[in-house]
Amino acid sequence: xxxxxxxxxxxxxxxxxANLPCNHSTISGNEYVYWYRQIHSQGPQYIIHGxxxxxxxxxxxxxxxxxxxSSTLILPHATLRDTAVYYCIVTYTGNQFYFGxxxxxxxxx
Amino acid sequence: xxxxxxxxxxLFRKEGQNVTLSCEQNLNHDAMYWYRQDPGQxxxxxxxxxxxxxxxxxxxxxxxxxxREKKESFPLTVTSAQKxxxxxxxxxxxxxxxxxxxxxxxxxxxxxx
Numbered sequence: 001x002x003x004x005x006x007x008x009x010x011x012x013x014x015x016x017x018a019n020l021p022c023n024h025s026t027i028s029g030n031e032y033v034y035w036y037r038q039i040h041s042q043g044p045q046y047i048i049h050g051x052x053x054x055x056x057x058x059x060x061x062x063x064x065x066x067x068x069x070s071s072t073l074i075l076p077h078a079t080l081r082d083t084a085v086y087y088c089i090v091t092y093t094g095n096q097f098y099f100g101x102x103x104x105x106x107x108x109x
Numbered sequence: 110x111x112x113x114x115x116x117x118x119x120l121f122r123k124e125g126q127n128v129t130l131s132c133e134q135n136l137n138h139d140a141m142y143w144y145r146q147d148p149g150q151x152x153x154x155x156x157x158x159x160x161x162x163x164x165x166x167x168x169x170x171x172x173x174x175x176x177r178e179k180k181e182s183f184p185l186t187v188t189s190a191q192k193x194x195x196x197x198x199x200x201x202x203x204x205x206x207x208x209x210x211x212x213x214x215x216x217x218x219x220x221x222x
Contacts, residue, residue, distance in 0.1 A: 043213030
């Protein structure tokens with residue numbers, strides 16, 4: 001499975017959009033991009049995933065570039081409860097996930 | 110409520126003892142997984158099982174053992190051979206189909222005294 005690169009930390013003002021980038025330049029054509037988040041000392045929570053097209057659900061939007069080498073997770077109106085570590089994962093099977101160190105997002109009041 | 114339960118939330122063990130961590134799911138998922146997380150690090154896969162009575166080693170299986178006698182249960186034993194067992198252990202499950210998401214339990218924090 002392809003590996004990913006994420007910034008170690010980001011800040012976002014409450015109520016503003018949080019845009020979390022992820023590079024996955026070695027992604028292959030049949031690999032999906034997943035996003036999870038982990039609030040301190042809890043199990044990771046699934047957010048969204050996609051293959052080629054942009055995706056949106058009640059939690060977030062996922063924007064995948066046309067060449068699929070990078071993606072951005074967008075939390076449209078960040079709240080304090082969105083403070084967490086966000087993991088970008090690329091996988092073919094969907095059942096062998098490689099969790100890197102992720103991006104620690106802090107939402108500031 | 111459907112979900113994944115892990116017990117206990119905190120577990121203490123004396124050095125040299127084996128300890129078993131429980132993971133139960135009532136989501137009717139075929140696949141189950143065990144991960145380990147150390148402070149400030151991401152999750153690392155220990156073992157996974159795609160179906161009852163079958164399981165595969167993950168990236169850091171040494172010092173651990175599992176069983177999958179029932180679909181809903183996937184206990185993890187941390188043996189005395191695991192040199193640094195103090196960590197946060199997370200169990201997950203998913204339908205055994207490609208591109209399905211994994212759902213995680215609340216975790217068990219193991220502390221070796």
